[in-house]
Amino acid sequence: MRFLxxxxxxxxxxWVVTLIDPLQVDVIPFPPGETLxxxxxxxxxxxxxAIVNTxxxxxxxxxxxxxxxxxxGLISLIINGFLLWLTAWLTHWWQWGLRVEDFWLGVVAALVITLINWILGIFLRPQLKKKR
Structure with a gap:
């Protein structure tokens, strides 16, 4: 459940990072490229x-x-950018996947992804039941 x-x-x-135009991060969808x-x-x-990160x-x-x-801890920014770039490299072998144009913009994109993950993780993380 946590992985999902x-x-x-x-x-x-x-998806949010792809909407930020200056970052030059794109997702090429499966053909025919509709919403689904x-x-x-x-x-x-x-x-x-997630698998690359893990x-x-x-x-x-x-x-x-x-x-x-x-x-x-600042090296984590570079490592997260590298992991995003590695994900783009792994998915570029197919006709779909992530495209990161520049490594340093990928570092900024990874920072944005990390912030969004942190904020949403606070609210959506499954809570452990407290023992009495």
């Missing part, structure tokens, strides 16, 4: 992004732990 909520929040965040195909493409890209992001964060300390 995370994918839906990621899909919404990626766009939603399915956003969900597929969000699932790939697997590769965790490994990078463990290896780069000293850099986190040295930069007081």
């Amino acid at each position: 909520i995370r994918v839906i929040i990621n899909a919404f965040a990626i 195909q766009m939603v399915l493409t956003l969900l597929a890209v969000a699932a790939v992004f 697997i590769i992001g965790t490994v990078i964060k463990i290896v780069a732990f000293p850099l986190y300390i040295l930069t007081l």
